[in-house]
Amino acid sequence: MSNNASEYWKANLRLVSILLVIWFVCSYLFGIILVDTLNKIHIGGVGLGFWFAQQGSIYTFLILIFVYAKMMTKIDRKFDVHED
Numbered sequence: 001m002s003n004n005a006s007e008y009w010k011a012n013l014r015l016v017s018i019l020l021v022i023w024f025v026c027s028y029l030f031g032i033i034l035v036d037t038l039n040k041i042h043i044g045g046v047g048l049g050f051w052f053a054q055q056g057s058i059y060t061f062l063i064l065i066f067v068y069a070k071m072m073t074k075i076d077r078k079f080d081v082h083e084d
Helices: 003-033 048-078
Strands: none
Touching: 003 048
């Protein structure tokens, strides 16, 4: 594997790792582990922990999909592997 391909793969794995950590924090940590603490904060009449467990992690996941697509486009252009 050439050095450029190796650097491209490292950048891809770094991005995926960061996004997975964010998703883990929002879905598991906020929605399960810290739910009682976060439920002391209310949004729209429900606790923040409940909101993360029911909707927040889904919204976060959708946002992360768009962030991944945008960031991968930048990485693809940086390493000259883009499709256009």
